[in-house]
Amino acid sequence: MSTVILGGGIIGSSIAYYLTRDSSPRKNEEVHIIESSSQLFSAASGYAAGFLAKNWFASSVAPLGALSFNLHHELAAENGGAEKWGYMKSTALSLDVSDAPGRTGLRGARGDDWLRQGTSRAEAAAKIENPSLTLLQNEAPAWLTKQRGGRVENISHGETAAQVDPPRLCRFLMDTATSRGVKLHHPAQATSIITDPVTGTLNGIKIQDLNTKTEFIIPCRNLVICAGPWTAQVFKTLFPSSGARIPISQLAGYSLLLRSPRHTVDQERETYGGRSHAVFTTYPPSCGFSPEIFSRHGAEIYIAGLNSTQIPLPARAEESPAAMQKEQIDELKKVAVRLLGKPAEGRVESSEDVPNMDDLEVVREALCFRPVTNRGTPIVSRVRDDLLGGDVKTEFEDGPVEGRRNGGVFIASGHGPWGISLSLGTGKVVAEMIDGVETSADITGLGV
Structure with a gap:
């Protein structure tokens, strides 16, 4: 069963990159990225400064910040990042x-x-x-x-x-992910959730091609919303009966x-x-x-x-x-x-x-x-089933369970001006949550 990522910026590209790494238990499963813009990286991911910091963060973000900074260094060292994306x-x-x-x-x-x-x-x-x-x-x-x-x-x-050139880094992550089989759909948008008619379990998402206006369904059990400042709108569209407010503006x-x-x-x-x-x-x-x-x-x-x-x-x-x-x-x-x-x-x-x-x-x-939150720190978390409006189940067990294969809805957004700096760490921990393994950084303070 596939994973669908809503948002093709630096966060979505990073998640796809780590979901398809050789060590991922899901590397042979389908991953889809849905991006609404016809021009990739036309939001903050393409126009950000690209400044990276290791330890400029509040305590709840500090573990993710340190992890991400180290991943930026490793990625550049292993892939010629100095020339390819100006590291x-x-x-x-x-x-x-x-x-x-x-x-x-x-x-x-x-x-x-x-x-x-x-x-x-x-x-x-x-x-x-x-x-x-x-x-x-x-x-x-x-x-x-x-x-x-x-x-x-x-x-x-x-x-x-450290410093990077954001659009060049985004392009490297996206090109690497698609070379591994990730399917990119753009311009396209998610219009509704598909659930099992008997159990109510999430088993797909309906997508509209914004050029042709045709619709198609992608079977999935994992859904990641990382649509930048549009994240709250996307969540409300897909889960209209939810009373949860996603505090991202x-x-x-x-x-x-x-x-x-x-x-x-x-x-x-x-x-x-x-x-x-x-x-x-x-x-x-x-x-x-x-x-x-x-x-x-x-x-x-x-x-x-x-x-x-x-x-x-x-x-x-x-x-x-x-x-x-x-x-x-x-x-x-x-x-x-x-x-x-x-x-x-x-x-x-x-x-x-x-x-x-x-x-x-x-x-x-x-x-x-x-995308900014009113608390000043990002949301990097699974969304509990009770916050999805009661009509959708994900069969997701709480707590890290090695080898778990159940599904879930996740949000990764609200990084403010730190999106590039925190991107790789966010991609890695979201991929680990989907894989059902313990995350490489403590993100317990970044919940919905």
Whole structure:
């Protein structure tokens, strides 16, 4: 009996990858991925920053974070990830240009506060890693423009941060999974659950091809919903009589992908030794957000941090560009020039409506929607039968039982901006839950 995965982003691709690994007891069973967009990785999986952290997480997520970080390293080492998807070790820095009197450095706030309040994600690192807050101006990369009164602090120690190019990693996972026999259906969507007419047991799912509008049924006992910010909608569609509320909503995020004459491929290789930099800023309150900047393989620079909870979620991910607001992109461009443009003595200020990008080249403007939960941590869990509405049974026994072959409904979503970092760990533990073996990380705090 097959497994159906609803969502073909980084989480769905990772689950399929680990379900079909050689050591999986289900490697010869059918796996199907259902993706509603006609363009793969057109949501956050394709437009994320790709920053990886080992220990920047709340206690309930920490085991999954450490597992996933180690899996990223192993996957890259075994498959040439440095070239194939830009895997690089990273140095994480905090840049404080807040102009606040009596600054005392990073405050160590709750790990997800920065997400909605516009403060710096570096505060999570300060709480977890507790570094000595030493001025390290010589740690700043040459592509970062010096700020008057700015203070740079190293917030990563040893080998605890890394960087990837998300769409290239997604493509590797998806291509590997489909080469192993995983069947990808897109654009398509799940419309209803099929149950045994006598027992009420889940035994299939009805799928609609969004191009032809034809419907077909895939027999299955295992169903995984990992549809990003659309997860709650998908769950409600498939289990309309359920009283359970899946607390996953959307957080829109703008980003720019840039090139700078102060950062070249030769510098990436020779000056920085093939190492990336991640810069988390504490910006003046008047800015309204704290920019995040990442150098990536091939001398690309990614800047983001301008988020919104007010933009409605589109029906499909590929419709996101239509929701982009020009004034927001312009604001991000202005900040990019301040942080990455020519030094002040060589800069030409512009009063044009469209910001003068100085000598920076804009490779891509983007808006994507990330799935967030109200508790700030993801949901990675089996859904109990009593939460499915009473009309569906899955014959799933609680607790890890070696060799179990019963079915289940699972949710893996709500990772916020940590989807890429937590992807491989999530894929592995969901595959292990489906396989009926003990999970490689404790996820008891990530239930529905």
